[in-house]
Amino acid sequence: MTTDVTATGLGTIRAGILGGGFMARVHRTAARDAGGELRAVATRSASSGRRAADELGAARAETDAIALITAADIDVVHICTPNATHAEFALHALESGKHVICEKPLAIRASDARRLADLAASRGRVAAVPFVYRYHxxxxxxxxxxxxxxxxxxxxxxxxxxxxxxxxxxxxxxxxxxxxxxxxxxxxxxxxxxxxxxxxxxxxxxxxxxxxxxxxxxxxxxxxxxxxxxxxxxxxxxxxxxxxxxxxxxxxxxxxxxxxxxxxxxxxxxxxxxxxxxxxxxxxxxxxxxxxxxxxxxxxxxxxxxxxxxxxxGYQDAFNGFMADVYAAIGGAQPEGxxxxxxxxxxxxxxxxxxxxxxxxxxxxxxxx
Known part of the structure; x- marks a missing residue:
């Protein structure tokens, strides 16, 4: 996969968000602050996805999560869905060559979280969890x-x-x-x-x-x-x-x-x-x-x-700092913490x-x- 990255001056990171609630809005704001472009949003239904895309300013609403994850114009997948879905979506995203930002818990079983961490490392993908209080x-x-x-x-x-x-x-x-x-x-x-x-x-x-x-x-x-x-x-x-x-x-x-x-x-x-x-x-x-x-x-x-x-x-500033580090890492940097x-x-x-x-x-x- 070829990724356009702001951090290296090669272009804009293209994001897709799974979910349309409060955390999706926080992710959207932080991604834009980091220079990213929100290409697509997917929620549980096509109608709610369209509403979320309009509210978040996404270019389009995908019909389902897998369609967003596998889309050719998505570089990084933001997972803001119920906890039990995190591991499955993160796995699909990594296997599709995407970078991933997954809300915590990364997985509801430690064994699944271990598998995801290993897969991210083997694929050379940036895979982050928003423990954003580190960024105060x-x-x-x-x-x-x-x-x-x-x-x-x-x-x-x-x-x-x-x-x-x-x-x-x-x-x-x-x-x-x-x-x-x-x-x-x-x-x-x-x-x-x-x-x-x-x-x-x-x-x-x-x-x-x-x-x-x-x-x-x-x-x-x-x-x-x-x-x-x-x-x-x-x-x-x-x-x-x-x-x-x-x-x-x-x-x-x-x-x-x-x-x-x-x-x-x-x-x-x-x-x-x-x-x-x-x-x-x-x-x-x-x-x-x-x-x-x-x-x-x-x-x-x-x-x-x-x-x-x-x-x-405050909180959004901390989240913005986190997202800036994630996007910089996609560009090859190694941000502290x-x-x-x-x-x-x-x-x-x-x-x-x-x-x-x-x-x-x-x-x-x-x-x-």
């Missing part, structure tokens, strides 16, 4: 400070990801049923982001964990539910640091509260996704709030800062470890390397 500049600032030893030896972690969109028994969504969302909901949906951020910033992996889950409502919208609402996890990292993780989609008033706090022998660092312009730094003697500023930031943080200090950056299908596989491994531990009443479970 202050996350990169925290990561750089950990790597250069400012924090000292990591001792403990206090982390959470809290939302409230499933607080009521009338709140319903396709994700609550394993047939479409997979065996895990709260952890696979948002806990995966939290664990990816922990390992990315700390520079070390979670070695073992003990998990408990809770399903508050057995039915939502009059239909049975078979996935969890809340997950509490104890973790131990490779260096022996201990941590607590709370993941909930039923925390009233919390809309997207991802919080990462790392305690070291020299410093504590705290990042809150709902306050992305800040990094709290604490020591024994004092504490201070570091505000985003490209003039004083570490290089990997500064490269993601498109506007001066005092001009707020790009989340790939290997990271999608890692997330699937962690999800299976959490479910296994919870099924065994919180038994400590080793996480496969």
């Amino acid at each position: 500049p202050m996350v990169r600032e925290a990561r750089a400070r950990v790597a250069q030893g400012d924090v000292g030896e990591l001792l403990t972690l206090d982390c959470s990801y809290l939302q409230d969109w499933m607080l009521l028994d009338t709140d319903d969504d396709w994700r609550v049923r394993s047939a479409s969302g997979g065996a895990s909901r709260a952890f696979a949906d948002i806990g995966s982001h939290l664990c990816d951020l922990i390992e990315f910033v700390a520079g070390q992996r979670i070695r073992s964990l003990s998990a408990r889950t809770r399903r508050v409502f057995e039915e939502r919208g009059g239909r049975a539910v078979d996935t969890e609402d809340i997950v509490a996890v104890l973790i131990e990292t490779e260096s022996g640091a201990l941590g607590t993780l709370l993941v909930s989609q039923m925390a009233a008033g919390r809309k997207n509260a991802l919080t990462l706090e790392l305690h070291g022998t020299r410093q504590t660092l705290r990042f809150e996704q709902e306050r992305p312009e800040e990094l709290w730094i604490g020591t024994r003697d004092d504490s201070r709030l570091l505000l985003r500023d490209p003039a004083t930031a570490t290089p990997d943080s500064a490269r993601l800062q498109r506007v001066p200090s005092g001009h707020p950056m 790009l989340p790939t299908f290997e990271d999608g596989f890692r997330s699937a491994v962690l999800t299976e470890a959490v479910l296994a531990s919870a099924a065994a009443d919180g038994r400590w479970t080793e996480v496969a390397a």
Whole structure:
């Protein structure tokens, strides 16, 4: 397949999106910001596909997913469909020679995610998963400070990801049923982001964990539910640091509260996704709030800062930074910290470890390397 790539000055990357919901709109905006062209959209039906194509500004609506994946004028496939379809669509895309951006979870089984990561590597395709919280500049600032030893030896972690969109028994969504969302909901949906951020910033992996889950409502919208609402996890990292993780989609008033706090022998660092312009730094003697500023930031943080200090950056900016790195990688670059299908596989491994531990009443479970 011949790919036109903006990053190398050879032309425009031609994108196709599977799905027409919120995430499809986010992908569309980021792809355009990266210099891509949205050629086609496909959804569950031809009529909804046409509406999505009109709303997203695509040149056409394909009649089905496979028609989009195999189209000759598509270079990269964006998969924004229900979780249970991800692995199949990603497999077709890779086998068709396309680059792939697949929403998490990459697959609802770790074995399928492993197969996809291996296939992407063997085909030489760029295959990415949008763990986009890596692209907040202050996350990169925290990561750089950990790597250069400012924090000292990591001792403990206090982390959470809290939302409230499933607080009521009338709140319903396709994700609550394993047939479409997979065996895990709260952890696979948002806990995966939290664990990816922990390992990315700390520079070390979670070695073992003990998990408990809770399903508050057995039915939502009059239909049975078979996935969890809340997950509490104890973790131990490779260096022996201990941590607590709370993941909930039923925390009233919390809309997207991802919080990462790392305690070291020299410093504590705290990042809150709902306050992305800040990094709290604490020591024994004092504490201070570091505000985003490209003039004083570490290089990997500064490269993601498109506007001066005092001009707020947020979620879409982070997604745009991610997409710019994906499209640059298609052009042959090797961007620092790009989340790939290997990271999608890692997330699937962690999800299976959490479910296994919870099924065994919180038994400590080793996480496969």
